[in-house]
Amino acid sequence: MAPNSSAQGSATARAGEAGSGAAGTRHSATREIQYPRVSRRQGATSRVSQRDSGSILDGKYEILERLATGGMGEVWRARHIHLHEQRVIKILRADRATDPHALQRFAQEARIATQIKHPNVAILYDFSRLEDGSFYMVWEHIDGEDVGGWLRSKGPFPVPLAVELAIQALRGLDAIHSAGVIHRDLSPDNLMLARDRRERPTVKIIDLGLAKNLQTPGDLEITQAGVFMGKLMYCSPEQAGSIKEEPLDHRSDLYSFACVLYEMITGRAPFDSENPHGYVLKRLTEPPIALIGRNPEVVVPRALNDVVLRGLERDRDRRWPDALSFLQGLVKVADQLRQVSTQEVPVVRGSAPAPAAAPPSTSSPRSGSRSGASELSREERVELLAQIEAAARRVNEASRLAELSGQAL
Structure with a gap:
């Protein structure tokens, strides 16, 4: 039977939607992570949606299937080509990476996840930036349903x-x-x-x-x-x-x-x-x-x-x-x-x-x-x-x- 990975991906995508910035948003003072600016033109040249099953992400993750799509980006099931283990990859769209509020929310999720190590909490393995300007985080793949x-x-x-x-x-x-x-x-x-x-x-x-x-x-x-x-x-x-x-x-x-x-x-x-x-x-x-x-x-x-x-x-x-x-x-x-x-x-x-x-x-x-x-x-x-x-x-x-x-x- 195929793993019900879509449950994990859908939940991850929903959080991205809820955490997005919008008109009327009020932000408290925050210590922002300083990333090189990405122009909208640069981000538009290689969209997340153009990734296909079988393609290689960042030289080490083979894309297997799309699990969910949202306004913040997409969630994929992937395989680490060196470790031969499945992962769930959440990618912030390149055009959203130009929004400092969206980027800060995305980075904050990863920063918080690194502080928590427990068998009953999903594990974050990686966080990085792609050449097209989009950011991604790599999560433990949980073979089950919610x-x-x-x-x-x-x-x-x-x-x-x-x-x-x-x-x-x-x-x-x-x-x-x-x-x-x-x-x-x-x-x-x-x-x-x-x-x-x-x-x-x-x-x-x-x-x-x-x-x-x-x-x-x-x-x-x-x-x-x-x-x-x-x-x-x-x-x-x-x-x-x-x-x-x-x-x-x-x-x-x-x-x-x-x-x-x-x-x-x-x-x-x-x-x-x-x-x-x-x-x-x-x-x-x-x-x-x-x-x-x-x-x-x-x-x-x-x-x-x-x-x-x-x-x-x-x-x-x-x-x-x-x-x-x-x-x-x-x-x-x-x-x-x-x-x-x-x-x-x-x-x-x-x-x-x-x-x-x-x-x-x-x-x-x-x-x-x-x-x-x-x-x-x-x-x-x-x-x-x-x-x-x-x-x-x-x-x-x-x-x-x-x-x-x-x-x-």
């Missing part, structure tokens, strides 16, 4: 898998935050699914096109009149403008990630709305809907419900204080799920579990709930074990969760 693709094709993740992948993603996010960087664009499309060397499911955070280094005053800060930086469905209340006097910090990313995890578990958003702007309005005025009962086909332990809802607190001071704390909350849930999977709870295969005398509450507790990792009830254990076994059957039918590329599970 979380958004999974949700669109297969629905919610099995709860144990969602929790395990979330723990990995939070490790990567902790590495990003430890470098003094905030991502600002966490969404299902920016989490890539893959497999590690031991063939275990893994996840990688991609696309630092909107990332900001909080420790470097020289980093470019762009605000555009009437243009939102990020994705409305996953932005934090403060990113949507609820806190106008204070800058964003790492807790904004935690909110966005909690939105993603909520959707991974339930297949639904934390709020009901017919359009993205409605999501923003509701997260500013209403508590999120509890995960318990959100999707009748998914059994959510109360401990998991509470962990995710804490990440969705409107008041950032009431959220998890950092990615590591969020991670530790999920580790406790993962321990519970493992205990459930090893306990001998009688379940009749091929049939639904018997109705519980006292089913889990489907009420919507306020997002301020702070209950800890309480023990699962017998009814929850029965239903979760049935869910795990059903998930295992689906995994076997999809070749052991191994095809996280192409059809990707």
